[in-house]
Amino acid sequence: MGMLDRFGGVFWLPVILAVIAFVLIGAPSSWLTLTVAGLSMGLMIFLMASGLSLVFGLMDVLNFGHSAFVSFGAFVAASVLAYFGGWLGSDSILLNSLALVFAIAAAIVFGAALGWFFERVIVKPVYSDHLRQILITMGALIVAEQLILATWGGTPMNVPRPHFLEGAIIVGNSSLEVYRLFAFCLGAIVYGGLFVLLNRTRMGLLIRAGVENREMVEALGFKIDRLFIGVFMLGSALAAMGGAMWAGYETIITPALGAEMMVIVFIVVIIGGLGSIQGTLLGAIVVALMQNYVGFLAPKLALASNMILMMVILLWRPYGLAPAVKIK
Amino acid sequence: MNGKITVKIIALTIWGLLLFAPFLFQDVRQIEVAARIAVFIVLVASYDLLIGYTGIVSFAHTMFFGFGAYGVAIAMKQGDSTWGFWIVGVLAGVLVSAIVAVLIGLLSLRVKAIFFAMITLAAASVALVLASQLSSFTGGEDGITYSVQSIFKPATKLLTDAEGGVLRIFDVRMNGKIAAYYFVFISCAVLFWVMLRIVASPLGTVLQAIRENEARAEGIGYRVVAYRTAVFVIAATAAALAGAVYATWLKYTGPDTTLSFAIMIDILLMVVIGGMGTMWGAVIGATLMVMAQYYLRDLMEVASSATEALPLLPDLLSPDRWLLWLGIIFILLVYFFPAGIAGTIMQRRAAK
Numbered sequence: 172m173g174m175l176d177r178f179g180g181v182f183w184l185p186v187i188l189a190v191i192a193f194v195l196i197g198a199p200s201s202w203l204t205l206t207v208a209g210l211s212m213g214l215m216i217f218l219m220a221s222g223l224s225l226v227f228g229l230m231d232v233l234n235f236g237h238s239a240f241v242s243f244g245a246f247v248a249a250s251v252l253a254y255f256g257g258w259l260g261s262d263s264i265l266l267n268s269l270a271l272v273f274a275i276a277a278a279i280v281f282g283a284a285l286g287w288f289f290e291r292v293i294v295k296p297v298y299s300d301h302l303r304q305i306l307i308t309m310g311a312l313i314v315a316e317q318l319i320l321a322t323w324g325g326t327p328m329n330v331p332r333p334h335f336l337e338g339a340i341i342v343g344n345s346s347l348e349v350y351r352l353f354a355f356c357l358g359a360i361v362y363g364g365l366f367v368l369l370n371r372t373r374m375g376l377l378i379r380a381g382v383e384n385r386e387m388v389e390a391l392g393f394k395i396d397r398l399f400i401g402v403f404m405l406g407s408a409l410a411a412m413g414g415a416m417w418a419g420y421e422t423i424i425t426p427a428l429g430a431e432m433m434v435i436v437f438i439v440v441i442i443g444g445l446g447s448i449q450g451t452l453l454g455a456i457v458v459a460l461m462q463n464y465v466g467f468l469a470p471k472l473a474l475a476s477n478m479i480l481m482m483v484i485l486l487w488r489p490y491g492l493a494p495a496v497k498i499k
Numbered sequence: 500m501n502g503k504i505t506v507k508i509i510a511l512t513i514w515g516l517l518l519f520a521p522f523l524f525q526d527v528r529q530i531e532v533a534a535r536i537a538v539f540i541v542l543v544a545s546y547d548l549l550i551g552y553t554g555i556v557s558f559a560h561t562m563f564f565g566f567g568a569y570g571v572a573i574a575m576k577q578g579d580s581t582w583g584f585w586i587v588g589v590l591a592g593v594l595v596s597a598i599v600a601v602l603i604g605l606l607s608l609r610v611k612a613i614f615f616a617m618i619t620l621a622a623a624s625v626a627l628v629l630a631s632q633l634s635s636f637t638g639g640e641d642g643i644t645y646s647v648q649s650i651f652k653p654a655t656k657l658l659t660d661a662e663g664g665v666l667r668i669f670d671v672r673m674n675g676k677i678a679a680y681y682f683v684f685i686s687c688a689v690l691f692w693v694m695l696r697i698v699a700s701p702l703g704t705v706l707q708a709i710r711e712n713e714a715r716a717e718g719i720g721y722r723v724v725a726y727r728t729a730v731f732v733i734a735a736t737a738a739a740l741a742g743a744v745y746a747t748w749l750k751y752t753g754p755d756t757t758l759s760f761a762i763m764i765d766i767l768l769m770v771v772i773g774g775m776g777t778m779w780g781a782v783i784g785a786t787l788m789v790m791a792q793y794y795l796r797d798l799m800e801v802a803s804s805a806t807e808a809l810p811l812l813p814d815l816l817s818p819d820r821w822l823l824w825l826g827i828i829f830i831l832l833v834y835f836f837p838a839g840i841a842g843t844i845m846q847r848r849a850a851k
Binding site: 233235293296297302303305306307309310311313314316317318320321430433434437438440441471475478481482485486 | 550614616621622624760825826829
C-alpha cells in the first residue's frame, strides 16, 4: 500500500476506470463523449455533496435534509431563468450571461439563507443525538419537499438554457455538449476555490483542525459553533448551486429531483469518505463516470452499478476511499 | 395505576376492536382500515425492534415489506391462486429479505448508525427503481393485480344457512371476505405476539444493552455485530411476512402500496408517535396514523374549501399536502415528546 499511496494511491481510480471503459467501449469517439459527460456530471455532484461531507466531518452532524437545498436551488434558478426568458433568447452573450449569473446567484443566496434557517431551527437542538438528528432532518426533508410541491406544483418544469450554452462542439468524431463543458469548468473553479480556502487560509486551517479534533480547537479558544454555521451555510449554498446547474443540465425538472440526487450524493460521500473535499471529489467523479459508462454498456444496470461499486469499496475500505475523519 | 398497565390496556382494547371489527363496523372502507391497522402494527413493531430496542436506524424496512408482498404477488400471477404457490411466494419473499438483510448487516452494521442509515436508504431506492424497471416481472409502476386462494374470494360461502345461501351472524355475511379478514388478523396477532416474546427474551435484553452502551456490551463479551445482524434479519423477516399478508388481503401489489418512500415515512411516524422501544406503542402509533390517513384527508378537504377565498392557505390545506403537516407534527414530536405516547404515559406514571 505504501508504494501505491506515494504515487497518488486511490486518486488513480478514475483513470483506471476510464482505461477499462476505453477497452470495453472500443470506439474512441463515444468514449470521449461519455468521459466528458461523466466528468461534468461528477463536478456537479461534487458541488451537491461537498457540504454534506464537510458538515459531517466538522460537527458529526449528518443532514438527511441536504437534498432539499439541491431541489430548492434547481427550482429557484429555473424560475429566475424563466423570468429572464427574453434575455436568454437574445443573441447578446452579455444578456445571456447576466441571466445565468442572476439565476445561479439567486440559488446560492437562497441556499445559504435556507442553510442558516436549517442549522438554527432544525439541527442545533439535536447536535449530539444521532437518532433524533436523523429523524428530525428527515422530517425537515419531507416538509421541504411538500413546500416545493405546494409552490411549484407537481408537473415537470422546463428550464430554459442560455442561448450561448446550447449546442455542441465537434472534436474528431465525438460531439461534446457546450453546457457540459461549462458545468465542468465552473465546478472545477469552485473546487479550486474551496481547496485554496481550506488549505491556504487561516479559516481553512481552523476548519481542518476542527474536523480532526474539535475539542482541541475549542480548548484553544476558538468558537467552533460560529465556524460551523459558516460551513453549514457554505455547504447548503454549494448544494443549491449544484442543483441550479443540474437543472440546466437536465432541462426538465420535477420535485422528485431532490430525492433522486440524495441517493447519489449519499453513495458519493460513502465512497469518497467523510470530511474531506478531495475524497468527495474522487467519489463524485468515480460515481459519475461509472454511471455514464455502464449507462452506455448496459443501461438497465446503471443505478445498481453504483450500489455494487459502493459495496465493493466498503468491503475494501470501510471508511471510504479518502476520509478525513474515522467513523467511530 | 401503573403506566405500563395503562398502555397495555389501551393496546389490548385496540386489538379487541380489531378482533370484532367486521361485526362492529360493517362499512367496506372501515374493514379496509382495520386490516391496514393490523398489518401496520406488525410492520411498526418489527421496525421498533430495530430503532427502539437496538438503536439501529434503517430506511430499508419498506424494501423488506415489498419483498414479501412481491413474492406472493409474482407467485400468484405467474403460477395460480393455490396455497401451494402462495407458500412458495411467501418463502421466496422471506428468503430474499433474509439474505439481503444478512448482506447489508454484515457489510455495514460495524460502522456508525448514520452510515448504516445512508446505506439502507440507498439500497431501498435501488429496490424501488428495480421494481419499476423490471416491468415484465413486477408490473412496473402499475403493479400487479392477481386473484388469491378461493377461500378468500368474496363470492365464497364460508357457512351456509338452511336454504343454501350465505349464513348471516349478527347481520354479517359469512363469506370469503370474513375469512380473508380473520386470516390477516390472526397472522398479525401471532407475529406481534412472537415479537413481544423476542423482546422479553434474553436476546431482547442483550439488544437493549447494545443500545444503551455498545462498548460495555462488547466488553461483557457479546458480539455486537452478530447481535445487530441477527435483529436486522428478524425484523426483515417480520416485515416480509407482513408484506405477504398485506398482498394477500389487497390482491394487488405495486410500488405505492409496499415499496414507496411514503410508506417508510409512515412507519417512522408511527413508531415515533407510538413510542420507540415500547413495542406496545406500535399498536397505538399504527392505529392513530392509519385513522389519520383515512379520515384526516377528508377533514383537510373541508378546511381547504372553507378557506378558498384566502391566498396560499387553500394550497397548503389541500389533501395532497397532508404530508406537509405530518412532517411538521413529526418534527415537533421528536423535539418535545421523543418518548412518544406510550413512552410518555409510562414515564409519567412511573414518576409518581
